[in-house]
Amino acid sequence: MKTTAVILMLAVFAGTYGTAKAVDAPAPASNTAPTLGAPVPASLQRGNQADINGENLPLGVAAVQLCADIDPGCIKPYSIGTQQSTSKSIKFFLPDKLKPGTYRARISADQKTYLYTTPPLVVTRITPAISALSETTLYPAGFLAPDYADIQIQGTGFAGDAETVTLDAKDKHGKPIIDGKVSYKEVNQILINGVPLRQCDPPTTRFCTKVDPIKEGNLTSITVSGIPRSLTGKVKIAVQVEDAISNSQDLLLSRSPRYAPRFAATALLLIVVALAWRAGCKTVDVPLLSPTARLPSWKTIFIDGDSKTYSLSRLQLVIWTFVALFGWIYLSVARSLIQGMVTFSDIPSGLPGVLVVAVGTSVAATGVQAMKGTKSSGPFSPTFSDFYSVGGVIAPERAQYFLWTIVGAIGFIVYTLALDPATIQDLPKLPDGFLQLAGISAAGYIGGKAVRKGGPVLAGVKGVSDQAVTADVTWTLTGTGLAKNATFAYKVGSGDTEPAQQSLPDATVEANSTDQDGDPTLFKKLTVTMKNTPPAALPSAVGTPPPAPKSQYHKRLFVIINPDGQQAEWPY
Structure with missing residues (x-):
């Protein structure tokens, strides 16, 4: 009986233990074959990531092979390293240099078996x-x-x-x-x-x-x-x-070189200047190296007819006229030859304002000169200094207007040439401040002419020595703006160099009220009596001799100097 009970207990224990072991046992390996699905997306540009789905895929696939449609036997596949490989997905990037086309993707399931995607992978190139x-x-x-x-x-x-x-x-x-x-x-x-x-x-x-x-x-x-x-x-x-x-x-x-507008504008401007010069070759009487010297008429564009000196108002008018012409030609040629649009360009905004200032200044200067009298003639021959001085004395308002004209004109031309002829549509717009400064500068120039007295301009000098005392000389001066309280001097030289100036003391001046020239202190004729005149300054008995043919300067010049420093001179 006891033996039977023990046997039963052992049997129950063995059954319970066996059941527990059966529950904890691992499941047998699956016999389902791996499958390779469709590529996602089915069409892809080079350089992007492709994804192939599947089931029961081998883990750790190192590379995917692409078989081109022109290689049906996949004799030479294109091998691409993978980025990620799991049992359900394989990710990889398409190379940038892969030929666009249709490919079948495959992986190796073992050393002998290849798995292919059912739908092909269409590789496209990136759009340039x-x-x-x-x-x-x-x-x-x-x-x-x-x-x-x-x-x-x-x-x-x-x-x-x-x-x-x-x-x-x-x-x-x-x-x-x-x-x-x-x-x-x-x-x-x-x-x-x-x-x-x-x-x-x-x-x-x-x-x-x-x-x-x-x-x-x-x-x-x-x-x-x-x-x-x-x-x-x-x-x-x-x-x-x-x-x-x-x-x-x-x-x-552009069928024309980049420099074509610059060359054409410069050439056309030179042609205009040459034609003006050719038309002005006729000579006219202008005091220069002698009272009977003649100048080409084109130079008279810059010469003031009263003082026979270079005129600043005329210079600035000519400069701005040619600057406007140059800019307009450059713009027209650039748009025609470079941009291929044959057209007459419009005048840029602001440039007419500058021309108005230039023309107005010239007209105003002429009007002031008619009322106040002309400026001093200064040195006998017209010189470059006439543009910024009056009678040999630098005038600040003339100097600033002269500099403003030169700097403004050069700046406009340089700025114009800096514009790309391929894109230029208009000439540089002149800032409002530029026009304001031009107007202020012109106003200063005109104001200076208005407040300044007219200067001396000699039209003739005649000296007569006393028969008894040769050093006593009576001079007759004719011209305009001659001051009764002026001082006098003379210049003596060799003719090859500019003569040196020396003072003439002991002068007694007489003037008739009928010869008054507007201002009570200025006259058109003076009679000057001098004592102890230096021998080198004595007048010639044969009148005013012309300079020697090869001489650049007169050997003797008579000089009158008004109290304000303006002076004029004349050969004798």
């Missing part, structure tokens, strides 16, 4: 994009060159040194065959207004180049060479790789 051009305007490579200079195109997605796909078998899909092997290489194609540039000699169309249009190229940059000059004006340039066409960029093709 132009980000910038090295030049927005192309000029000819040379004056007589048949084509334009090179241009560089910057961007992305261009054809580079693409990897070549080769097969040991012959191509069955109409692909090019080289030495029995299929080859592939992408090519950049340059489009001008949608038409490809092609190398062809002799040229058959306007889009033919004598050299390969692609001088250099990679994935981000293309150097284009040999664009023919038969193409001109505004065009659109683009890049085509395979069937993908980039965005287009505006490009101006």
